[in-house]
Amino acid sequence: MFIVLLKFSDNKSSAKEYMDGHNAWIKKNFDDGIFLLVGSIEPGQGGSVIAHNISLQELEQIVNADPFVSENVVTAEIIEVSPKKTDERLNFLAN
Template identity: 60%
Template sequence: MFLIMLRFSDNKAAAAEHMQAHNAWIAKGFEDGVFLLTGSIEPKQGGTVLAHNIARAELEMRVDEDPFVASNVVTAQIVEITPGRTDPRLDFLRA
């Protein structure tokens, strides 16, 4: 499982220009069954994505295709997580 931190860069002002394509990138991640959750880093510092069922190399390529990343609106950091203990509702994440 991976946590992707998308932090705004100095090019944050270009976000509006790429928002529709970025949202399409997010939608594709959910459609493909890779993304589990997206959300904002508050206060307005960027966003996060929780991803699973993908190899790191594939995820890195997917993240590079995000229009926000490609246009330097955000910088991406990928953190790999090996789930240990979970609430029973999240047991599927340990599979």
């Protein structure tokens, strides 16, 4: 499982220009079963993603394909998490 932090860069003002592509990137990765959650880092610092069922190398490629990343609207940090104990509703993450 991975947590991806997408923190706004100095090019934050360009976000509107790339928003449609960013939203299509999010939708594709939900449709592909990779993204579990996408949300904002408050207050207005960027976004975050929880991803699973993918290798680190594959996720790096996906993250780099985000228009926000490729156009330097955000910088990306990928954190790998190895779940050891979960609420039973999230048991699928520990398998």
